[in-house]
Amino acid sequence: MNETAPLAEESAPVYPMPRVSPVDPPPPLAELRAGKAASRVTLWDGSQVWLVTSHAGVKAVLGDRRFTAVTSAPGFPMLTRISQLVRAKPASASFIRMDDPEHSRLRSMLTRDFLARRAEALRPAVRELLDEMLAKLVTGERPVDLVAGLAIPVPSRVITLLFGAGDDRREFIESRSAILVDRGYTPDQVAAARDELDGYLRELVEERLADPGDDLISRLVLDQVRPGKLSIDEMVPMCRLLLVAGHGTTTSQAGLGLLSLITDPGLTEALAEDPGLMPKMVEELLRFHSIVQNGLARAATEDVELDDVVIRAGEGVVLSLSAANRDEQIFPDPDRLDPHRDARRHFAFGHGMHQCLGQWLARVELEEIYAAVLRWMPGARLAIPFEELEFRHEVSSYGLGSLPVTW
Numbered sequence: 001m002n003e004t005a006p007l008a009e010e011s012a013p014v015y016p017m018p019r020v021s022p023v024d025p026p027p028p029l030a031e032l033r034a035g036k037a038a039s040r041v042t043l044w045d046g047s048q049v050w051l052v053t054s055h056a057g058v059k060a061v062l063g064d065r066r067f068t069a070v071t072s073a074p075g076f077p078m079l080t081r082i083s084q085l086v087r088a089k090p091a092s093a094s095f096i097r098m099d100d101p102e103h104s105r106l107r108s109m110l111t112r113d114f115l116a117r118r119a120e121a122l123r124p125a126v127r128e129l130l131d132e133m134l135a136k137l138v139t140g141e142r143p144v145d146l147v148a149g150l151a152i153p154v155p156s157r158v159i160t161l162l163f164g165a166g167d168d169r170r171e172f173i174e175s176r177s178a179i180l181v182d183r184g185y186t187p188d189q190v191a192a193a194r195d196e197l198d199g200y201l202r203e204l205v206e207e208r209l210a211d212p213g214d215d216l217i218s219r220l221v222l223d224q225v226r227p228g229k230l231s232i233d234e235m236v237p238m239c240r241l242l243l244v245a246g247h248g249t250t251t252s253q254a255g256l257g258l259l260s261l262i263t264d265p266g267l268t269e270a271l272a273e274d275p276g277l278m279p280k281m282v283e284e285l286l287r288f289h290s291i292v293q294n295g296l297a298r299a300a301t302e303d304v305e306l307d308d309v310v311i312r313a314g315e316g317v318v319l320s321l322s323a324a325n326r327d328e329q330i331f332p333d334p335d336r337l338d339p340h341r342d343a344r345r346h347f348a349f350g351h352g353m354h355q356c357l358g359q360w361l362a363r364v365e366l367e368e369i370y371a372a373v374l375r376w377m378p379g380a381r382l383a384i385p386f387e388e389l390e391f392r393h394e395v396s397s398y399g400l401g402s403l404p405v406t407w
């Protein structure tokens, strides 16, 4: 293994760069994409890593097992202070931060529950939930905040439905999960929220062990824990991952997608003409907003050539999903939201072995949320000027603080 430290480049720009437009990635990303396969950037802690911005480059790195997702690996980029916390307590890491074979062993226990047809089977329940929520929202006062009213509660109700967790613990789950993905909190606050969440999940797992029901936790307990294939210590971080990964992400994407739908008449007209366009629209909105705004982190475990750049073993790499999803080589006129575009090659859900496990569920939730708002609030429009919207930059999933609408 090559242990030589890379030469620090004094000119390496600070990453992440600030946005100029709230719905577009920072402009320097497009300039970097036009240059080398990877560029040096400086992170908040002063460390330098490689940044990959092209579609081809992101695909190559995420599909290459010489790059590790283990945060304690030498050179692993610490995108936030909170990533340091994960590194400090690797025992409680979930499989998103593991390599194979451990990663596949744990992930494969869940794949059946997250197949496209399983997500499809949940669609009627999601629709019913949305109809119930919207029926209440439309009879209340206007404007309605669609972030607090739908984008936050829908993903959390869907996941608690899967877990068979009581509705009474939903607020607790929502608040603790939010702390885990928000950069506004100190590492101590994050650690405390994670411990509380783990304590709750451990109780839930133990309850199901004693008295299994008909839910995801019970199935894992019966198929994996009881036969000794999965320990409770492994299952708790696995459940935490499902809660956290499916939460802030879907909330952010739902909010930004709704914003586009109610402010861009071309989109609603296209849907009115052809309601069957919704799945395509959801893909395009995923591509366009790419809410995992600062991208994914990996470290090279061997020297790897990436076109004109050699990434040395022990060097960190950040894959900018938002830049790759605006790559004109793959998506012509990439800064345009085009409801007719076939955007399926986007990387909003990542790529390779860690590609989002919950992507089919997320698609069902998003399609149903967008369709329900258009159905229940025809002519929905922003209740405040666009410039007054509050965008949340300090979270790992970029999104809106609130979305006040009237109709």
Ligand code: HEM
Pocket (backbone or CB within 6 Å): 069, 095, 096, 097, 107, 159, 241, 242, 243, 245, 246, 247, 249, 250, 253, 291, 292, 296, 297, 347, 348, 349, 350, 351, 353, 354, 355, 356, 357, 358, 359, 361, 362
């Ligand atoms: C992984 C995005 C919704 C569960 C990922 C990754 C991305 C992502 C980019 C790859 C991380 C990496 O490679 O390091 C999103 C987006 C969502 C969403 C944009 C919504 C719009 C969900 C939902 C769930 C979920 C609803 C489950 C309830 C997971 C899990 C992983 C993951 C378990 C880890 C997979 C692995 O390591 O093998 N997601 N996600 N996600 N996501 Fe999602």
